Amino acid sequence: MDDSDNTYATPQDAEAAFYAAFQNQDLEAMTAVWVDSDDAVCIHPMGERLSGATAVLASWARIFAGDGRMRFDIAEPIYVTDDNTSVHYIYENIHFGANFSESSQVLATNVYVRTADGWRIQAHHGSPLVAPSG
Amino acid sequence: MDDSDNTYATPQDAEAAFYAAFQNQDLEAMTAVWVDSDDAVCIHPMGERLSGATAVLASWARIFAGDGRMRFDIAEPIYVTDDNTSVHYIYENIHFGANFSESSQVLATNVYVRTADGWRIQAHHGSPLVAPSG
Numbered sequence: 001m002d003d004s005d006n007t008y009a010t011p012q013d014a015e016a017a018f019y020a021a022f023q024n025q026d027l028e029a030m031t032a033v034w035v036d037s038d039d040a041v042c043i044h045p046m047g048e049r050l051s052g053a054t055a056v057l058a059s060w061a062r063i064f065a066g067d068g069r070m071r072f073d074i075a076e077p078i079y080v081t082d083d084n085t086s087v088h089y090i091y092e093n094i095h096f097g098a099n100f101s102e103s104s105q106v107l108a109t110n111v112y113v114r115t116a117d118g119w120r121i122q123a124h125h126g127s128p129l130v131a132p133s134g
Numbered sequence: 135m136d137d138s139d140n141t142y143a144t145p146q147d148a149e150a151a152f153y154a155a156f157q158n159q160d161l162e163a164m165t166a167v168w169v170d171s172d173d174a175v176c177i178h179p180m181g182e183r184l185s186g187a188t189a190v191l192a193s194w195a196r197i198f199a200g201d202g203r204m205r206f207d208i209a210e211p212i213y214v215t216d217d218n219t220s221v222h223y224i225y226e227n228i229h230f231g232a233n234f235s236e237s238s239q240v241l242a243t244n245v246y247v248r249t250a251d252g253w254r255i256q257a258h259h260g261s262p263l264v265a266p267s268g
Contacts, residue, residue, distance in 0.1 A: 039214050041223045041243075046264065049223060049241050051212055078185055080173050080245070080256060085219040087245050087257065089175045089183060107183050109175075109243050109259045111214070111221050122214060123221065125243045127261030128180065 006032040011079070011086035011112035014119040018110070019072045025064040031057055033121055035113060041123040045106055071095040084114040092126070105129045140166040145213070145220035145246035148253040152244070153206045159198040165191055167255055169247060175257040179240055205229040218248040226260065239263045 006029075008014040014033055021029035034040055034053055042056040043049050044063075050056050073093040080087045092106040111123035142148040148167055155163035168174055168187055176190040177183050178197075184190050207227040214221045226240040245257035 039212070041212060041214075043223075043241055043243075043261065046262065048263065049210075049225070051223075076183075078173070078175060080175075080219075080247070082216075082218045082247075084216045085214075085221070087219070087221065089177075089185075089257065089259075091183070107177055107259070109177075109245075109257065111243075111245075113214070113216075123223065123243065125223075125241075125259055125261070127177065127259070129182065130180065 007118040008033070008120070009118060011081060011088065011119050014112050014121055015074075015088060015110060018121050018124070019074060022060075023069075023071055025069070027057070027061055027064055030060045030064075035115060035120045035122045037122070039113075039122055041111075041125070043125040043127070045126045045128050068096055069100075071100050086112040086119070088112070091129075141252040142167070142254070143252060145215065145222065145253045148246050148255055149208075149222060149244060152255050152258070153208060156194075157203075157205055159203070161191070161195055161198055164194045164198075169249060169254040169256045171256070173247075173256055175245075175259070177259040177261070179260045179262050202230055203234075205234050220246040220253070222246070225263075 008017060017033045021033060036053050038052045040053040040056045041051050050059055075091040075093055078089040088110045090108050092108050095103050106126045107129050109125040110121060112119050113122045142151060151167045155167060170187050172186045174187040174190045175185050184193055209225040209227055212223040222244045224242050226242050229237050240260045241263055243259040244255060246253050247256045
């Protein structure tokens with residue numbers, strides 16, 4: 001039995017680890033679930049495209065340094081999977097603020113790849129769902 | 135020699151066909167380059183997630199019915215490819231308006247899959263690059 005939290009047997013396991021790390025603001029866990037590669041791509045909502053594991057993980061470090069805790073409900077997943085790549089299209093229902101009483105919605109495309117160390121997230125593309133008013 | 139425009143030997147060929155169809159407002163060509171499947175996913179910038187070829191193609195028909203011609207320069211591609219899936223992360227530099235003198239930038243994640251009829255686009259996720267002011 002493998003007690004390691006860092007080897008994910010399925011894309012869904014890697015996705016659960018990704019959102020757990022996000023919610024727990026756990027940079028070590030976030031690092032473990034990303035590919036350790038120049039191929040890593042991350043687009044935060046309204047943000048620039050970041051590429052390479054170093055830049056991507058630096059962005060998570062900045063996000064986790066803030067005091068904005070978030071909780072995620074993932075909804076309406078569409079999975080398009082082949083042997084070595086799995087693309088997940090999901091709604092992130094995000095709860096934040098005092099008692100997590102505020103919420104917003106992000107559309108995410110997450111790409112998982114099979115590596116020698118199991119499935120890892122290779123790309124996260126998040127974008128706001130509706131146009132800001134004003 | 136195959137004179138068909140509708141069989142794409144590489145993901146890059148399918149991507150070129152996708153942007154040519156977009157630029158030419160050619161619904162037939164756009165239909166030919168998409169997977170004919172419930173797996174089709176399309177997220178226009180700030181838009182809802184559309185799924186299934188019928189809904190996706192209906193959105194292109196609506197876009198093409200408008201009078202807003204656009205030209206695309208695709209920049210800084212990152213390709214992450216395996217045997218049957220190829221994910222492209224690109225900047226769309228979009229020119230529009232009178233004499234195409236206005237421009238905007240969209241970040242796109244495009245997913246191509248190998249089918250019995252060559253490579254097709256299975257997903258397009260476009261999002262605005264910077265927060266609108268005001």
